[in-house]
């Protein structure tokens with residue numbers, strides 16, 4: 001394996017929605033300290049050197065690969081950012097960070113205008129105004145949204161992109177980040193990257209729970225199966241504070257194809273009905289989690305399966321639906337073409353397995369208003385960052401922008417542009433020795449996976465075992481998302497056991513090594529999820545955190561953030577008070 | 591659900607390999623693309639849209655109700671601009687198409 005060492009100014013891990021936008025933003029900031037370390041000979045421009053590292057290729061990686069249907073977060077005419085904050089707060093029953101929500105809501109329209117300038121097609125009426133879908137959405141053709149962002153990154157000055165490189169560990173010393181480690185999954189190269197500041201934008205975590213269709217179509221899931229929670233896991237292991245992992249996200253989807261249902265509900269006004277044809281959504285409420293819960297409850301009470309009532313829509317509506325789904329979830333259109341179309345048959349719906357995704361719920365890094373994590377020099381944006389649910393595409397872009405500005409400000413404030421290359425000589429040497437030792441130990445671990453043979457279990461088998469344990473004992477589809485303390489204890493035991501087996505796994509190439517690291521990331525995230533679920537002794541959000549020991553909401557004790565931090569190998573839970581109503585700024589207490 | 595690649599059409603341009611968000615497609619010694627991890631496909635259709643010779647098709651697995659149709663897209667000249675034509679080859683041999691104008695936004 002070749003070893004490549006890279007020095008950069010700003011390292012962005014994950015070139016998805018938030019990562020690409022962070023790169024574009026940072027490249028646009030001209031007033032940047034030219035520090036000696038970052039401005040080595042290979043840095044030709046006069047701005048900050050920016051490096052985006054992406055495990056796939058930024059052209060089609062992450063959530064936006066297939067395209068998106070609408071911009072779900074936009075301040076439509078007559079509405080204010082406060083309306084959006086209120087909506088997100090209500091949907092999460094209070095457990096949100098208002099400062100974070102305000103900061104993205106105030107940017108939704110700005111980033112949308114920028115996207116349009118970059119080439120996104122947005123539907124307009126005859127007066128040139130954006131056409132809205134409901135109160136917060138605008139209609140677009142989002143099939144090529146990711147290529148549009150990637151093209152803008154390619155044009156941005158001083159941005160270098162490393163595609164097909166998987167980052168698996170941060171380099172953190174004294175709670176300060178100074179780079180990251182990764183490997184090229186196809187070029188047999190180990191990367192040791194040094195950076196003045198780092199933005200983590202690796203998205204959320206799928207694949208923790210047994211999926212809807214565990215067989216051949218196991219990856220036919222809502223959230224990208226390639227977002228494995230790397231960003232969460234790396235932060236957890238280095239002691240970053242995390243928040244609200246107990247607020248899992250479960251999507252209500254079209255059965256089998258796992259295609260979105262919002263387009264049917266909002267686009268043609270399809271109602272949720274049970275097998276008897278009764279509209280049941282009004283019975284359970286219409287918050288995101290209640291829509292899922294109602295469907296589970298109707299099934300449990302013998303009134304399943306459940307559907308979105310589309311029978312009777314007009315031929316024009318049907319044609320538009322077939323097209324809309326081709327632009328975001330083509331499987332559903334195939335399904336309709338192979339079977340009855342939506343005007344003839346209602347669309348069956350089901351809940352997905354739970355995901356951890358900070359763009360929909362509030363799980364992720366505990367950040368301040370500037371998106372600084374509790375590790376110095378590390379910023380978080382998009383689905384990996386917590387506290388701000390209902391973020392969606394525009395929120396991820398807004399957070400990318402905020403994180404980029406904060407990181408550049410941090411670099412300007414901390415990196416001395418006149419510092420001589422070798423300050424205190426001895427320090428530099430010890431630092432260099434530490435780095436070399438770290439690189440050697442990582443390389444040795446990777447080579448062990450590549451050389452050891454005869455592993456009894458495969459990575460795939462352990463992944464399945466993890467998903468089954470989470471499904472059966474930590475509130476997966478099998479138990480209707482509910483769990484008890486006893487079950488969570490079993491889940492924890494099983495996850496620990498599976499983790500202890502990972503050391504013996506073997507791989508034939510670096511892509512398979514990546515699969516081993518992905519499994520280990522998921523196991524790390526699972527343990528945090530279990531600890532968080534076990535802490536919230538209430539049921540505030542049906543399905544998302546359905547605690548069967550405590551089926552009621554407990555406002556007296558749990559209008560709090562459940563946070564956690566790994567200390568000496570143990571997950572330490574921290575209950576924090578909610579930020580005040582209307583609070584627009586939050587700083588970490590050091 | 592997954593994709594299938596018709597290697598007799600493939601010209602080895604690597605585009606599908608480059609864009610797959612899971613890096614699941616590899617190129618063999620004869621410069622032909624193949625999907626190395628078919629069960630890991632997310633069904634995002636990125637590779638299908640990239641392939642210049644329409645060698646890649648998408649299908650639903652039987653476990654999620656697939657009935658043997660294969661799907662691909664082609665760019666064709668429209669009145670004003672290029673449009674994307676989706677081809678659905680059904681199991682009985684018949685073919686259906688749906689045209690999408692990339693300059694038009696979704697109605698829903």
Ligand SMILES: Cc1cc2nc3c(=O)[nH]c(=O)nc-3n(C[C@H](O)[C@H](O)[C@H](O)COP(=O)(O)OP(=O)(O)OC[C@H]3O[C@@H](n4cnc5c(N)ncnc54)[C@H](O)[C@@H]3O)c2cc1C
Pocket residue numbers: 013014015016017018019053054055056061062063064067068069070071072073165166167168201202203204222223224226227228230231359360381382383384391392393394396
């Ligand atoms: C199927 C789907 C449909 C959606 N539809 C809509 C919609 O219509 N409207 C809307 O507003 N929102 C929609 N959303 C939500 C929105 O797309 C996401 O919230 C947003 O894109 C998240 O951005 P992100 O940057 O956090 O994650 P991503 O865009 O997924 O970026 C994460 C990136 O990190 C990379 N990565 C992960 N791990 C590593 C690692 N270890 N090393 C290097 N790179 C790594 C990934 O490959 C990926 O490129 C949808 C989401 C999904 C999944």
Ligand code: SF4
Pocket residue numbers: 592593609610611612613614615625630631632633634635636637638
């Ligand atoms: S459909 Fe998407 S995930 Fe599947 S092989 Fe093609 S590019 Fe990869």
Ligand code: SF4
Pocket residue numbers: 595599600601602603604605606607622623640641642643644645646
């Ligand atoms: S994009 Fe098409 S032609 Fe190019 S390598 Fe892939 S299958 Fe072959």
